[in-house]
Amino acid sequence: MFKFIQFIFIAFIIFATSAFASDLVxxxxxxxxxxxxxxxxxxxxxxxxxDVAVKYAKLDKMMEEDVNIKYIGKFVxxxxxxxxxxxxxxxxxxxxxxYILSLYHxxxxxxxxxSVHFTIDSVTEYPKFTNVSCTVDPGHLTDDVKFExxxxxxxxxxxxxxxxxxxxxxxxxxxxxxxxRKRFYQMIIDEDENMDWxxxxxxxxxxxxxxxxx
Numbered sequence: 001m002f003k004f005i006q007f008i009f010i011a012f013i014i015f016a017t018s019a020f021a022s023d024l025v026x027x028x029x030x031x032x033x034x035x036x037x038x039x040x041x042x043x044x045x046x047x048x049x050x051d052v053a054v055k056y057a058k059l060d061k062m063m064e065e066d067v068n069i070k071y072i073g074k075f076v077x078x079x080x081x082x083x084x085x086x087x088x089x090x091x092x093x094x095x096x097x098x099y100i101l102s103l104y105h106x107x108x109x110x111x112x113x114x115s116v117h118f119t120i121d122s123v124t125e126y127p128k129f130t131n132v133s134c135t136v137d138p139g140h141l142t143d144d145v146k147f148e149x150x151x152x153x154x155x156x157x158x159x160x161x162x163x164x165x166x167x168x169x170x171x172x173x174x175x176x177x178x179x180x181r182k183r184f185y186q187m188i189i190d191e192d193e194n195m196d197w198x199x200x201x202x203x204x205x206x207x208x209x210x211x212x213x214x
Contacts, residue, residue: 025158027130029123032156035164036132039066040118047113056105063104066165069097076180080188080195088195095199095206102209115139118152129167130156 027035042062049055073096074081084092117137124131132154138147153170168177191197 026125026128027156027158027164029125029130031164032123032125032130032132033120035156036120036134036154040134044113044116047116059104066163067100069100072100072177072180073097075177076184078181078185080185080193083193084195088199091199092202095202098210099202099206102206102213106209106213128157132156 039062042058046055046058046062049058070093073093076096077084077092081089081092116139119135119137120132121135122131122133124133134152134154136150136152138150151170151172153173154166155168155170156164156166158164168175170176187201188195188198191201
């Protein structure tokens with residue numbers, strides 16, 4: 001089950017994205033449905049690669065094209081961003097970028113995704129975004145265990161360079177972006193809201209992740 005959670009998590013990382021709330025523009029339903037089909041199949045194809053270098057090259061390409069890590073970092077740090085000096089903000093931006101990559105590169109994707117399937121259940125347009133609700137059927141990621149189906153919802157907007165991008169991913173009705181904000185807020189509270197202490201602890205965590213990825 002842990003490997004499937006890793007799989008869903010990387011889907012979030014790859015599809016998390018990049019427009020500020022004031023710039024949100026909804027995506028027409030037909031385009032949103034086509035995007036979800038295309039990206040879902042592209043992701044499964046990348047995971048199915050046997051050559052590790054090819055696999056990560058494909059995932060890296062999706063990361064570069066569909067993720068704005070700086071925006072995600074700003075959302076996650078939220079109100080505490082105002083407590084940072086310019087130097088602290090610069091350090092945090094660099095650490096957060098490294099943090100996202102370290103999570104992605106240390107994950108173990110040596111499992112068969114041929115049994116993983118997804119269906120698009122509904123597409124709903126709102127004034128500033130479009131929701132695409134899907135069902136992911138992990139099938140048999142291991143030989144002896146069949147996992148239950150998982151509801152997944154993408155929130156899509158017309159993002160940078162006119163690209164369709166996701167700004168959130170709900171897994172079983174849990175927003176991944178909001179969950180990460182909660183996690184970072186708790187990290188800061190644990191350091192008595194001292195941003196220097198938080199950054200020191202954050203850097204230690206990033207370095208540990210990077211070492212584990214090697």
